[in-house]
Amino acid sequence: MTMGTDPAAIALTVVEMARQGRFAEIEELFAPRLRALVGAEALRAAWAAEESRSGPVSTVGEPVSEPAGEQPVRVSVPVTCERGGLTVVMSVDRDGMLNGLRLAADTAPWKPPPYADPESFDEHDVTIGDGPLAVSGTMSLPRGAGPRPGVVLLGGGGPFDRDATAGANKPLKDLAWGLATRGIAVSRFDKVTHTHGGQVADMPGFTMADEYVPHAVAAVRLLRRQPGVDPARVFVLGHSMGGRAAPRVAAAETSVAGLVIMAGDTQPMHRAAVRVIRYLASLDPGPAMEAAVETFTRQAAMVADPGLSPSTPAEALLFGRPAAYWLDLRDDDPVATAAALDRPMFVLQGGRDYQVTVADDLPGWRAGLAHRPDVTIRVYDADDHLFFPGSGPSTPAGYEPAQHVDPAVVADIAEWLTTDAVKIA
Secondary structure, three states, X not given: OOOXXXXXXXXXXXXXXXXXXXXXXXXXXXXXXXXOOOOHHHHHXXXXXXXXXXXXXXXXXXXXXXXXXXXXXXXXXXXXEOOEEEEEEEEEOOOOOEEEEEEEEOOOXXXXXXXXXXXXXXXXXXXEXXXXXXXXXXXXXXXXXXXXXXEEEEOOXXXXXXXXXXXXXXXXXXXXXXXXHOOXXXXXXXXXHHHOHHHHHOOOOOOHXXXXXXXXXXXXXXXXXXXXXXXXXXXXXXXXXXXXXXXXHHHHOOOOOOEEEEOOOOXXXXXXXXXXXXXXXXXXXXXXXXXXXXXXXXXXXXHHOOOOOOXXXXXXXXXXXXXXXXXXXXXXXXXXXXXXXXXOEEEEEEOOOOOOOOOOOHHHHHHHHOOOOOEEEEEEOOEOOOOOEOOOOOOHHHHOOOOOOOHHHHHHHHHHHHXXXXXXX
């Protein structure tokens, strides 16, 4: 079958291949970085899981491509099944290769959490940063006179939008609306890897610092200039990898008043990746997961190898990220960076989190910061990695139902930003 390099045509062909079980042929269309993450068998297992949930495919809808002019092009193909539907989301580069492929179950639209009052604040879009890597963001500004504290939100690892959208859920939007309702000005923005994924993928020297620091600093400076915002009380809140990066942001921008670190990882990331994939394999044992464990273990060993150099191919490393990214992360000590800051911090951890854990990551923050009176550390026993409350062992499926960030978490962060951090300062 001739596809050319038209992204929409390629996306439709991939869906048809999946319907026919031709997963090895789909794998041949994977760019090296995607092939380093997933193979034909893992894709077959994911497709089978969706069919078991929604039934066989009955119709395939028209593909939707976005954004125009950006590489790779994101294409979404809606698929109707006997008992529901899903959307096949692909990133197609200029050579017609797949840089990303995701099966997203159809979900209800996001609804505001009960603790948010949209009538209590105003929102407007902004541009964060300048030049070719500028991104779009949103300011949520409470109504009424200030001065009031402000906070910049940083999402986790991956090409997330400003809301950290995952299916029906938008945890950063939950936080933004919940905090704005409580009188705190909030800035959030699309990650550079979301808006300019093709450009940064072609930058071999791209690091975690490049992924977070420039835009976070720009967002802090812009938020400090907003009417009613107290420029001496603008904080940074980071979730997951954003929490790991937050101390770097504060080190780079001295005006940052303090940090909120939600599920910030301290364990070396290549080691954590192997731990997480082994946990997932224990939930869903089989050849595909065994292969994934073997691949992750091999790639993590490459990351840890003292011989790792900038010339090591990205496809040989975890998540297809370039060697420069991993060399930077190997030298990164978020706890030491945080400990060197003379600023208050609030560290939050979900007790049910299997990605960043009470056992593997929280001890780092406790050992490095617990002696400081300006640091508050709190565990929310019922919460998972996204701070969604629940019960029993956390699994990826637990993130799928429409839900919201724990109201206690939102209330505690608001209290800390408006009262506790001020007392400490």
